[in-house]
Amino acid sequence: MSLFVAAMIILVLAAAAAFTTRTRVSGLRRGGERLHSLPGYHGIYVFLWSAVPALLLLAIWAIVQGGLVEQAVLASPAGQALPDFDLQRDAILSEARAIAGGYQSSGFYPQSEALAPVHAAARAHYGWMGAGVAFTAFLVGLLFAMRRTGAAFRARTGVERWMMVVLVGASMIAIFTTLGIVLSLMFETLLFFQKVNPVEFLFGTQWSPQTAIRADQAGSSGAFGSVPLFWGTIFIGAIIAMIVAIPLGLMSAIFLTQYAHARVRAWLKPILEILAGVPTVVYGYFAALTVAPAIRDLGVTLGIPASSESALAAGLVMGIMIIPFVSSMADDSIAAVPQAMNDGSLALGATRSETIKKVIFPAALPGIVGGILLAVSRAIGETMIVVMAAGLAANLTANPFASVTTVTVQIVQLLTGDQEFDSAKTLAAFALGLVLFFITLLLNLYALRVVRKYREAYE
Amino acid sequence: MNDTTTATAADTSAAPALPKMRAENVNVFYGDKQAIKDVSIEIFDDKVTAFIGPSGCGKSTFLRTLNRMNDTIPSARVEGLIELDGEDIHAPAMDVVQLRARVGMVFQKPNPFPKSIYENIAYGPRIHGLTSSKSDMDAIVESSLRRAGLWDEVKDRLDESGTALSGGQQQRLCIARAIAVDPEVILMDEPCSALDPIATAKIEELIHELRGRYAIAIVTHNMQQAARVSQRTAFFHLGNLVEYGETGQIFTNPTQQRTQDYITGRYG
Numbered sequence: 138m139s140l141f142v143a144a145m146i147i148l149v150l151a152a153a154a155a156f157t158t159r160t161r162v163s164g165l166r167r168g169g170e171r172l173h174s175l176p177g178y179h180g181i182y183v184f185l186w187s188a189v190p191a192l193l194l195l196a197i198w199a200i201v202q203g204g205l206v207e208q209a210v211l212a213s214p215a216g217q218a219l220p221d222f223d224l225q226r227d228a229i230l231s232e233a234r235a236i237a238g239g240y241q242s243s244g245f246y247p248q249s250e251a252l253a254p255v256h257a258a259a260r261a262h263y264g265w266m267g268a269g270v271a272f273t274a275f276l277v278g279l280l281f282a283m284r285r286t287g288a289a290f291r292a293r294t295g296v297e298r299w300m301m302v303v304l305v306g307a308s309m310i311a312i313f314t315t316l317g318i319v320l321s322l323m324f325e326t327l328l329f330f331q332k333v334n335p336v337e338f339l340f341g342t343q344w345s346p347q348t349a350i351r352a353d354q355a356g357s358s359g360a361f362g363s364v365p366l367f368w369g370t371i372f373i374g375a376i377i378a379m380i381v382a383i384p385l386g387l388m389s390a391i392f393l394t395q396y397a398h399a400r401v402r403a404w405l406k407p408i409l410e411i412l413a414g415v416p417t418v419v420y421g422y423f424a425a426l427t428v429a430p431a432i433r434d435l436g437v438t439l440g441i442p443a444s445s446e447s448a449l450a451a452g453l454v455m456g457i458m459i460i461p462f463v464s465s466m467a468d469d470s471i472a473a474v475p476q477a478m479n480d481g482s483l484a485l486g487a488t489r490s491e492t493i494k495k496v497i498f499p500a501a502l503p504g505i506v507g508g509i510l511l512a513v514s515r516a517i518g519e520t521m522i523v524v525m526a527a528g529l530a531a532n533l534t535a536n537p538f539a540s541v542t543t544v545t546v547q548i549v550q551l552l553t554g555d556q557e558f559d560s561a562k563t564l565a566a567f568a569l570g571l572v573l574f575f576i577t578l579l580l581n582l583y584a585l586r587v588v589r590k591y592r593e594a595y596e
Numbered sequence: 597m598n599d600t601t602t603a604t605a606a607d608t609s610a611a612p613a614l615p616k617m618r619a620e621n622v623n624v625f626y627g628d629k630q631a632i633k634d635v636s637i638e639i640f641d642d643k644v645t646a647f648i649g650p651s652g653c654g655k656s657t658f659l660r661t662l663n664r665m666n667d668t669i670p671s672a673r674v675e676g677l678i679e680l681d682g683e684d685i686h687a688p689a690m691d692v693v694q695l696r697a698r699v700g701m702v703f704q705k706p707n708p709f710p711k712s713i714y715e716n717i718a719y720g721p722r723i724h725g726l727t728s729s730k731s732d733m734d735a736i737v738e739s740s741l742r743r744a745g746l747w748d749e750v751k752d753r754l755d756e757s758g759t760a761l762s763g764g765q766q767q768r769l770c771i772a773r774a775i776a777v778d779p780e781v782i783l784m785d786e787p788c789s790a791l792d793p794i795a796t797a798k799i800e801e802l803i804h805e806l807r808g809r810y811a812i813a814i815v816t817h818n819m820q821q822a823a824r825v826s827q828r829t830a831f832f833h834l835g836n837l838v839e840y841g842e843t844g845q846i847f848t849n850p851t852q853q854r855t856q857d858y859i860t861g862r863y864g
């Protein structure tokens with residue numbers, strides 16, 4: 138039995154059980170008994186106890202089943218006869234799976250057609266077994282819950298407890314996903330560090346990831362010094378972009394909160410927020426096709442060595458993209474400064490700009506700093522703009538007209554196209570990703586701490 | 597002869613003293629709603645004037661027109677004449693920033709800045725350039741805190757945050773902050789409504805001490821407080837100034853039936 142069909146049947150049965158329970162408990166009330174909980178709560182209680190554990194078991198079974206089926210197939214006589222060579226065996230097994238599932242009518246390998254019925258049988262066997270386990274869980278849950286429902290039973294409290302379980306589960310998913318991402322990055326990174334010295338990776342200043350494919354091939358042996366990449370990332374994302382975004386973002390936030398008439402604000406704020414909704418690839422076009430050439434011409438005019446892809450072009454456009462992040466956080470934290478502060482300062486004869494500079498801005502500062510840090514971590518993780526406008530050359534330069542490259546650009550370069558997953562070149566992408574992840578993680582943690590501290594300030 | 601009787605004697609002599617502030621036919625609107633209707637009043641230099649009346653009667657609104665704090669509310673509109681020492685406060689020649697330096701304000705809820713006690717006091721003098729040296733500033737901070745009766749409690753912790761003080765201390769800090777810019781008039785908008793009785797008593801005592809140096813106008817809900825601290829009382833009702841006169845006369849022998857009803861607690 139397909140697990141999906143089993144899940145549907147369980148859902149329908151659980152819903153039916155819930156409905157009957159509700160009707161039964163309503164009957165108790167009509168019979169003059171005083172209920173602790175509304176009949177609907179009894180129904181939901183029965184539904185949750187019967188459906189949720191069974192469906193969870195089904196989900197786990199669905200993950201495990203593939204491995205079990207494969208083991209059974211391999212253990213069969215036809216499976217024993219398979220060649221030892223990994224790639225070929227995997228190909229035959231996946232063909233057999235496709236034929237057994239009906240996605241494919243005949244196979245390239247003769248063995249796969251022989252394996253198909255074995256595969257189908259194993260799948261049916263384990264499918265029924267999974268369904269059996271799930272139905273058992275369903276019945277146990279159903280009986281447990283049905284026996285408890287009754288006039289005095291506190292179904293409402295029980296449902297409340299379930300609610301908490303569901304909410305905890307939802308938040309756990311996000312946490313475990315993050316953990317999973319870190320672990321998978323970490324695994325590949327360890328492989329990379331077996332091939333390349335971590336010290337060279339973290340502190341080397343040469344980046345040239347091309348390695349020879351054949352032993353006799355001429356050319357580079359590969360250099361994996363990531364300093365130029367992190368410098369490029371910081372130069373574009375944390376320096377140039379912030380020089381653009383911080384003043385513009387703060388000033389627009391101050392204008393919108395302190396000076397703008399309510400009607401002007403109602404128009405301007407959404408328009409500013411449109412900036413945050415522009416797809417980054419569109420910013421990329423703009424940077425590469427409009428801003429970069431203009432900056433190259435400017436550099437040439439000024440007599441500074443300028444390339445047609447420059448840190449300045451990418452940084453300027455990224456700064457514009459980040460403005461809404463800075464300004465909306467600043468807007469929130471300025472708006473959170475109590476009106477009483479504003480009044481107190483004005484009543485002492487301060488002008489509006491003195492009040493903003495000396496009272497409102499310092500009071501809002503932690504929130505503003507938090508917003509800026511979040512914006513920085515967004516900017517250094519940003520990919521599309523730099524891929525299109527910053528260039529590929531790993532230069533260690535402070536000339537904003539020169540081309541630099543960033544971590545994200547190199548990750549894209551390293552992983553685009555067909556790649557073998559055991560070369561230092563490909564694995565380097567994971568090491569870069571892991572370091573970048575840690576940098577943004579630390580920035581975010583620090584930013585959230587700062588923001589939380591300021592939230593407490595007025596409570 | 598004690599203080600109170602001298603004051604009363606001076607009041608009853610009806611000397612033609614010039615009022616510190618004078619309002620004539622003042623109307624205030626919030627959008628279409630009229631909050632103050634045709635109010636005329638005079639506030640004198642060496643007296644405390646109390647504004648009493650039921651909630652929503654416009655007394656706080658009126659107080660805020662005296663230093664143009666209503667300018668900060670976009671929908672508010674003020675009509676009529678308000679003078680400070682004979683100068684129209686709405687005249688183009690009058691700078692609102694200067695006006696507020698001369699007419700200080702203390703709010704209902706203590707609102708110290710999230711800065712140190714010292715910086716809270718130094719804020720106003722620094723903005724107005726009242727001092728030229730650190731020692732001048734120290735002197736202003738000390739004298740302001742002394743006048744607000746807070747010096748002995750905070751002199752050893754001037755660099756602690758003003759928000760860490762108790763509610764009553766915060767309110768006295770706000771009064772000290774207002775005093776520091778050397779205003780001529782101090783407006784107090786229910787300064788004790790967020791305080792406990794002991795802190796309230798301290799503020800009332802402080803108001804007594806400040807009288808004579810500054811013209812003081814105080815909005816209060818508490819009629820006993822008005823009777824205790826003020827020499828003149830104005831009774832507002834529904835945006836109208838119903839009755840204005842000597843505090844003693846308002847509380848013992850009001851001319852208007854509405855005043856009589858309010859102070860005897862028949863409504864409000």
